[in-house]
Amino acid sequence: MNIKIFVGLVLLTLLTISCTTIKDCGYDAVCFSNLAKNCKASSLNIVDNGNLFKLTVRGIVSDNCEVSYKIIKINNSYKNEHPELSNVIEQKAVTCYLNLVDTTDNNQTYLDLIKKFNESIDKHCSGPLKDIFLEPASTELKKQFTESIK
Secondary structure, X not given: OOHHHHHHHHHHHHHHHXXXXXXXXXXXXXXXXXXXXXXXXXXXXXXXXXXXXXXXXXXXXXXXXXXXXXXXXXXXXXXXXXXXXXXXXXXXXXXXXXXXXXXOOOOOOHHHHHHOHHHHHHHHEEOHHHHHHOOHHHHXXXXXXXXXXX
């Protein structure tokens, strides 16, 4: 492929991604679900057990649905039990690239894959939160996080 064409395609892709407006659904799970099932750019705030998480669908990138999961705030109980880990994981995110081709169920939507975050973190995700979630001390928080998405 000609290098100029390749560079042009890369720039066009980056421009398309950066121009995508993300619909902020706030705490409205129905709003988010309606958009996320088709990988439409949207975000949802989730409060669970005093923890605040943000789930953001950025849209389709190279045939994959790009989704980021971010821990905004950790509850005080967890902070008291794990002060060092809490300071490390607040404001950290993991980005996942989900593909419907990887599923055996033809009726699945991207929302179904998003809800199964904990099953795909090893294969389809990257970022500082992924490494942290694989540590034994964060097992309870990962459980709370993944259950709050459902």
